[in-house]
Amino acid sequence: MARSELTVDLAALRANVRRLLEVLGDSELWAVVKADAYGHGAADVAHVALEEGARALCVATVGEGVALRRSFPDARVVVMSTSQDADLDAARTARLELAVSQPPFPDGLPLHLKLETGMGRFGMARLPEPLPANTVALMSHFATADTDPAFAALQLERFRAIAGAHPELTAHMANSAAALRLPSSRLGAVRVGLALHGLSPFGGDPSADGLRPVLAWRSRLEQVKLLQPGESTGYGRRFVADEATWIGLVPVGYADGFRRDLTGTAVLVDGERCPVVGTISMDSFAVRLPRELPRGTPTTLIGDGLRAEEHARVAGTITYEIATAIRARSDRVVRSVVDG
């Protein structure tokens, strides 16, 4: 038996794509599947997204794009991050489209010119003249779509002032948060990642936006023991029992992606919320039990109503980092795909 199991629910994914298409109206949905689809599995997610009506796939690197091309001979695949010169031949061979944020502008493949409008990261302050003949789109990226709508609106205004002169090119700027909350940002296409996977870009409950989590992560109690008052569990003795306390040990640790700063978060033991106590080890963590429970009791780390957003809050990070940290491709975890 694997130490833990990841389940990817394609029915939930399908429902999310439909929900997003409903919201988007005339804008195209481009499915962002970088970082192995936020830990969910790029090929599985891309397949469902395209089948349900997404019009392009977006990845971060040429390597990710080349890998997708093998499974999707006809899909548009857009590489959003900067590419190295050494990758250009591979990108052309795989018929990828590239975002570029500075000259020189490569030929032989479609370009998305990236504009700087306030992210302060990659992007050009103004368009080159003349535009490279292989330009197909203009793009920009929001810094605060989830936190500061006024600044997002300012960025959008800057982008439209430039992109408006080129109605023949596809304009795209919105990420999940903007696609959901800033309708005027939807333009020609939106690049949606997190929301597609049923995770909330606002750190709250995704069901508020009609979305369903796609990923579940489950394990079990590997050993159950009674700590006497004064006894501790784990490195550094960070949890010391002040009374007789049942604890369960779950064979998942930070090497699996259950981060070390998740002490204090909750997991579901046989459906009941229980606190993670003590220092999380590389290969296991401890959970405080309400009573003695049998070895093998099912324990849910994410899913069954327990949201990744809650873990993010405890760890002081964002849901993106919780999802992409999970080592879905390691031999410690069994990954299964279900449909409904």
Ligand SMILES: *Cc1c(COP(=O)(O)O)cnc(C)c1O
């Ligand atoms: C990751 C990424 C997105 C998707 O963001 P979400 O918040 O996950 O929807 C969109 N655009 C760019 C440039 C990105 O890097």
